[in-house]
Amino acid sequence: MLLEVKNLNAGYGYLQILRDVSLQIDKGEYVGIVGPNGAGKSTTMKTIAGLISPMSGSVVFNGEDITGLSGSAVAKKGISFVSEEMNLFVNMTVQENLYMGAYTIKEKHLKNERLDFVFELFPRLAERKKQLAGTMSGGERKMLAIGRGMMSNPSLMLVDEPSFGLAPQLTTSVFASLEVLIKNGMTILVVEQNVTKTLAVTDRGYVLENGKVGLEGNSADLAEDSYVRKVFLGV
Amino acid sequence: MSKNIVADLTAWVRTAAGLSMTIAVIVAIAATIHTGPYLLVNTIVTGGMLALVATGLTLMLGVLNIPMFAHGEYFMIGSLTAYYIFTPISEFILEHPDSWLVTFGPFIAILGALIGGAIAGAISEKLVFGPLRRRSTDNWVMNSFLLTVGLSVLLVNLHQLIFGADFKGIVGYWQGMPISIAGAYISLDRALAFIISAVIVALFYLFMTYTRTGMAIRAVSQDITGAEIVGIDIEKIVLLTISLACALAAVSGGSLLFMIPSYPSVGLEPLYMAWFVVILSGLGNILGAVVGAFMVALLKVITVEYVGAGWDFVVPSALIMLILIFKPSGIFGSDVRGVLDK
Incomplete structure (x- = not known):
C-alpha cells in the first residue's frame, strides 16, 4: 500500500468539509476521485498534500505517518501535488x-x-x-x-482538476500525458469533475458526495452503476 | 539591423522608465557641467547606499508583503554596531600606526554592521513577525505595517535608553590622500563606500538570479503555495529574507558612519528616502529599486544645490505625490504584478 488515508476529517476554520474519508492507493495504480462541486475533492487533495492540517484521521504514505506535516515536508517525502490553480x-x-x-x-x-x-x-x-x-x-x-x-x-502524484478551464481537445492531450506517466510506472491520484472521462481512463474510482465517500470500486463498474449514471451522467 | 536598434531605443525612451532615466541622465550631465563633478560624486555615493536600503525594503515588501516602516532602525543598528567596533580599533591604530588594522579595521567594522543587522532581523522575525504570521494572516498588510511602526518606536527608544541620545560618530575610516578624478577630489572613505555598495548590490543580484536559495526567495514572492508544494521550507526562506533585508540596511548604515553619526532617530531619513525609491520604481521590483535609488539621490543632490538645503525632502515628496496620482504602479512597475494585488 503506497498511500492509506483513514477516517480523515478536515476543513477550513470551523467549517468541516471532509467527514471520515478513507481511501487506499497501491503502487502503480491510477485512481480517480469524482463527485459534484463542493463535495470535498480538492480539500481531500490539499489535506494529503499538507496544505490543510486535518482535524482528525491519519494519512500514511510508504508506511510512514505524514498526518499534519507541512506542504514542503510532504513534498520531500515524495508526494507531488499539481494544484487546480497550478501555482506556477x-x-x-x-x-x-x-x-x-x-x-x-x-x-x-x-x-x-x-x-x-x-x-x-x-x-x-x-x-x-x-x-x-x-x-x-x-x-x-x-x-x-x-x-x-x-x-x-x-512516487505519488496528486493531480487536481486537470481539465479545469481547458478546451476539450486540450483536456484530451492532458489526460494523454497522464496516461504516459502511468505507463512509466507512476502512481496517480486524480480529482475531476469530468466523470465520464475520468472513469474511462482510471483503474479505480471513489465517488465523493457531501464530504463522504459514497461509492468506490473499479472504474468500469462505477461507470455502469445505475446511481452514478443517473446522478452524474444524466442517463 | 542598426535601424532596428534605433527603433527599439526610441520605443524604450518613450516608456515611462526610459523617459525618466533619460531625463535623469541629461539632468545629471547638465548639472555636472554647470556646477562641477562633486555633484555627480555625491549622487553616486548617496545613490549606492540608498540602493542597499531600498533593495532591502523591496525584498520585505515583495517577498513577505510587509510594508516595512522600521527599516531605518536597522540602518541605525548597523551604524551603532560599526561605531562600537571601530572606536577601539581606531584607538589601537593611534598607538600602532603600522598595524594591518589601518587598512582592514574599517572592513571589520562594516562586516560587523552587516552581521549585527542580520542578527537583529532574525530576532525581529522570531519575536515579532513570526508570532503574528502564525496567529493570523488576515488583513496581513495593515497588521504588519502597524507592527513595524511599533517596532520602529521601540528600537529608537531602546537606543536612547541604552546608548544615550548623543551623536556617536567617527572622524573617518581610511586616512590618506583623496583620489582625484577629472578635477573632483573624492575622499577614500567615499570612494570605498561606493565600491562596497556596488559590490554588495552586484552580489545580491547574482544571488537572487542564479543560486538555489535566491531562486527559492523569488519563488516564494511569486506564488507561496507553489513554493510550498515544490518543497521549499517557507519558514526558513522568510527568516532568511528578513535577515538579508535588515543586513542590507545595516551595512549601509555601517559604511556611511563617517558621514552620518549614529543617534536614535538616524534611520528616519534613509527610511523615507528608501520609500521614495520603492514608490518611484514600483513595489517589489529589485532591479528597479537600484536605478530608482540613483534617481532619488540625484533629485536630492540637485535640490540641495539649486533650491536650498531645507528643501531636500520637499521636492522628492512632491514627486512621489505626482507618481501616486498619475502612475501608482511606479515607473518600472508596468510589467511587474503589484505585490499588494495578490
Missing part, C-alpha cells in the same frame, strides 16, 4: 519553473536528467523553455504544472 511562478521561465520543481534534489546532474525526461514527455515545453510561465496558454501551463510536478521524481 509566473515571472520565471519555463525552465526555471521546472528547476524549481526539482528543488528537493540537490545534485545538478540528477536535476538535468529529470529535465530531459520532462522535455521528452512534453516536447512543447522544450520549445518554450525560455518563455515566461505567465505568458503561456492555459493548456501549456497545465503541461508545465504537471511537468514541474514530475521534476522531483515523486
Whole structure:
C-alpha cells in the first residue's frame, strides 16, 4: 500500500468539509476521485498534500505517518501535488519553473536528467523553455504544472482538476500525458469533475458526495452503476 | 539591423522608465557641467547606499508583503554596531600606526554592521513577525505595517535608553590622500563606500538570479503555495529574507558612519528616502529599486544645490505625490504584478 488515508476529517476554520474519508492507493495504480462541486475533492487533495492540517484521521504514505506535516515536508517525502490553480511562478521561465520543481534534489546532474525526461514527455515545453510561465496558454501551463510536478521524481502524484478551464481537445492531450506517466510506472491520484472521462481512463474510482465517500470500486463498474449514471451522467 | 536598434531605443525612451532615466541622465550631465563633478560624486555615493536600503525594503515588501516602516532602525543598528567596533580599533591604530588594522579595521567594522543587522532581523522575525504570521494572516498588510511602526518606536527608544541620545560618530575610516578624478577630489572613505555598495548590490543580484536559495526567495514572492508544494521550507526562506533585508540596511548604515553619526532617530531619513525609491520604481521590483535609488539621490543632490538645503525632502515628496496620482504602479512597475494585488 503506497498511500492509506483513514477516517480523515478536515476543513477550513470551523467549517468541516471532509467527514471520515478513507481511501487506499497501491503502487502503480491510477485512481480517480469524482463527485459534484463542493463535495470535498480538492480539500481531500490539499489535506494529503499538507496544505490543510486535518482535524482528525491519519494519512500514511510508504508506511510512514505524514498526518499534519507541512506542504514542503510532504513534498520531500515524495508526494507531488499539481494544484487546480497550478501555482506556477509566473515571472520565471519555463525552465526555471521546472528547476524549481526539482528543488528537493540537490545534485545538478540528477536535476538535468529529470529535465530531459520532462522535455521528452512534453516536447512543447522544450520549445518554450525560455518563455515566461505567465505568458503561456492555459493548456501549456497545465503541461508545465504537471511537468514541474514530475521534476522531483515523486512516487505519488496528486493531480487536481486537470481539465479545469481547458478546451476539450486540450483536456484530451492532458489526460494523454497522464496516461504516459502511468505507463512509466507512476502512481496517480486524480480529482475531476469530468466523470465520464475520468472513469474511462482510471483503474479505480471513489465517488465523493457531501464530504463522504459514497461509492468506490473499479472504474468500469462505477461507470455502469445505475446511481452514478443517473446522478452524474444524466442517463 | 542598426535601424532596428534605433527603433527599439526610441520605443524604450518613450516608456515611462526610459523617459525618466533619460531625463535623469541629461539632468545629471547638465548639472555636472554647470556646477562641477562633486555633484555627480555625491549622487553616486548617496545613490549606492540608498540602493542597499531600498533593495532591502523591496525584498520585505515583495517577498513577505510587509510594508516595512522600521527599516531605518536597522540602518541605525548597523551604524551603532560599526561605531562600537571601530572606536577601539581606531584607538589601537593611534598607538600602532603600522598595524594591518589601518587598512582592514574599517572592513571589520562594516562586516560587523552587516552581521549585527542580520542578527537583529532574525530576532525581529522570531519575536515579532513570526508570532503574528502564525496567529493570523488576515488583513496581513495593515497588521504588519502597524507592527513595524511599533517596532520602529521601540528600537529608537531602546537606543536612547541604552546608548544615550548623543551623536556617536567617527572622524573617518581610511586616512590618506583623496583620489582625484577629472578635477573632483573624492575622499577614500567615499570612494570605498561606493565600491562596497556596488559590490554588495552586484552580489545580491547574482544571488537572487542564479543560486538555489535566491531562486527559492523569488519563488516564494511569486506564488507561496507553489513554493510550498515544490518543497521549499517557507519558514526558513522568510527568516532568511528578513535577515538579508535588515543586513542590507545595516551595512549601509555601517559604511556611511563617517558621514552620518549614529543617534536614535538616524534611520528616519534613509527610511523615507528608501520609500521614495520603492514608490518611484514600483513595489517589489529589485532591479528597479537600484536605478530608482540613483534617481532619488540625484533629485536630492540637485535640490540641495539649486533650491536650498531645507528643501531636500520637499521636492522628492512632491514627486512621489505626482507618481501616486498619475502612475501608482511606479515607473518600472508596468510589467511587474503589484505585490499588494495578490
